[in-house]
Amino acid sequence: MAQEQFMEIIEVNNDRASAKIALQGAHIFHYARDGERPLLWLSETSDFEDGKAIRGGVPICWPSFGMNNPRLPQHGFARTALFEHVSTKELGDDTTEVILKLRDSKESLKLWAYKFELEMKITISDSLEMELTTTNLDDKSFEITQALHSYFNISNISNVKVKGLETKPYLNALNSEQCVQDGDIVFEEEIDRVYQEVSNGIELIDKNRTINIKNEGSSSVVVWNPWIEKAKRMSAMRDDAYKEFVCIESANAFEDFVVLEPTQIHTLKATIY
Numbered sequence: 723m724a725q726e727q728f729m730e731i732i733e734v735n736n737d738r739a740s741a742k743i744a745l746q747g748a749h750i751f752h753y754a755r756d757g758e759r760p761l762l763w764l765s766e767t768s769d770f771e772d773g774k775a776i777r778g779g780v781p782i783c784w785p786s787f788g789m790n791n792p793r794l795p796q797h798g799f800a801r802t803a804l805f806e807h808v809s810t811k812e813l814g815d816d817t818t819e820v821i822l823k824l825r826d827s828k829e830s831l832k833l834w835a836y837k838f839e840l841e842m843k844i845t846i847s848d849s850l851e852m853e854l855t856t857t858n859l860d861d862k863s864f865e866i867t868q869a870l871h872s873y874f875n876i877s878n879i880s881n882v883k884v885k886g887l888e889t890k891p892y893l894n895a896l897n898s899e900q901c902v903q904d905g906d907i908v909f910e911e912e913i914d915r916v917y918q919e920v921s922n923g924i925e926l927i928d929k930n931r932t933i934n935i936k937n938e939g940s941s942s943v944v945v946w947n948p949w950i951e952k953a954k955r956m957s958a959m960r961d962d963a964y965k966e967f968v969c970i971e972s973a974n975a976f977e978d979f980v981v982l983e984p985t986q987i988h989t990l991k992a993t994i995y
């Protein structure tokens with residue numbers, strides 16, 4: 723496995739599940755329920771290098787999703803920033819809660835001129851709960867787009883379908899066209915879409931298991947698989963790794979952006995079970 727020993731990480735093991743979280747990016751890169759194969763996909767060629775996002779798990783895209791703010795790096799700067807470990811609490815034998823925080827810094831203010839606090843609360847049990855809370859500590863309002871960019875571990879891309887997004891409008895990021903989803907999503911080519919007006923749960927149906935995703939504080943969901951050609955161009959990923967994962971990202975993307983006035987707070991929550 724990659725050199726995860728070079729990064730500071732938090733390991734969780736309780737009666738129901740295990741997890742690993744890197745302080746860089748508050749990035750959960752392993753989550754498995756007891757006796758099951760991992761729910762999150764992790765690239766075996768991921769670098770685990772300071773300043774480079776881990777490929778897999780759940781990178782945090784913040785304060786900008788994609789290239790929404792062209793002055794920021796793709797998906798913002800949080801995924802490569804070092805978070806502070808606030809606490810790890812055992813809430814009984816079967817549930818562990820980990821809290822990490824990021825504050826504005828000299829470096830962040832150069833990129834994005836706002837004071838903020840970003841808290842990631844991860845609750846590990848039969849389900850995985852991720853709560854990303856942004857607080858505006860500045861004296862002016864700011865706008866964010868964001869995502870909990872989950873890479874799900876699947877048996878094979880040809881075995882999976884996504885339910886719950888049928889009839890939803892979506893932006894096709896490959897050609898900027900606005901479309902409407904017809905039926906379940908199956909993967910037979912590159913898919914990079916921002917679904918809108920999503921208030922219901924989503925199911926990722928695989929051969930021998932179904933993963934449920936429930937989002938709060940968000941009405942957009944990004945569905946992404948790079949397929950053959952883009953996978954070859956992606957960093958920290960084997961050419962054929964596109965067969966092993968699907969990203970279903972709990973987001974506030976494009977028109978679903980969030981504006982926070984001074985002292986205001988917003989929480990984006992994703993529950994996976």
Ligand code: BG6
Pocket residue numbers: 775788796797871895914915944946956957971
């Ligand atoms: C997805 C985007 O969220 O992230 C894709 O929709 C992008 O367009 C993918 O390729 C991975 O991005 P990155 O920056 O981690 O290589």
